[in-house]
Amino acid sequence: ETGVTQTPRHLVMGMTNKKSLKCEQHLGHNAMYWYKQSAKKPLELMFVYSLEERVENNSVPSRFSPECPNSSHLFLHLHTLQPEDSALYLCASSQVWQGEQFFGPGTRLTVL
């Protein structure tokens, strides 16, 4: 888990709240990812940023809004979420094209 940090580690929010998840990588990588992990489902890739440009958005609802201000930071802005959005949100980084990804510890999100 060293190298990629995520805050907060736990978040409880109501359906009308607005919150943001933060990810920071200290590995000098140039690609960053958001994943959603729900119980009994494979990890779902949500967004990919490569060289600070969004290169993939896997049909994620607009209530999730990513932001990548530089190659070391990645945010996931949340608004008007639904209870089914409760999950573990994982951030990862890598050197583009080299395959191996380094994951943060995740943010456990609960939507009431």
Place this chain on the structure above:
Amino acid sequence: SQQGEEDPQALSIQEGENATMNCSYKTSINNLQWYRQNSGRGLVHLILIRSNEREKHSGRLRVTLDTSKKSSSLLITASRAADTASYFCATVSYGNNRLAFGKGNQVVVIP
């Protein structure tokens, strides 16, 4: 997109025994990776095997890849209680850097 699918889904073994997990996939790949996840935490990369490799070792881990059968296996030898975790395989196709994950194997090592 393709997904690795691990088999078996859950495995319970005694400390010191070997644990074997299998993964199958559906399309051509550039490489296949195995990750470990302790409960509610982030994933940790264990090993990467490229499509032109058949076997790879890392400490107590041994990974095989059979591209003709589109399958891979992960062997953990002399298991320890600390090996208790979920293990995921993930594939990377040619031309992209996206990991497609399987559902994972839960491994419990009983001291």
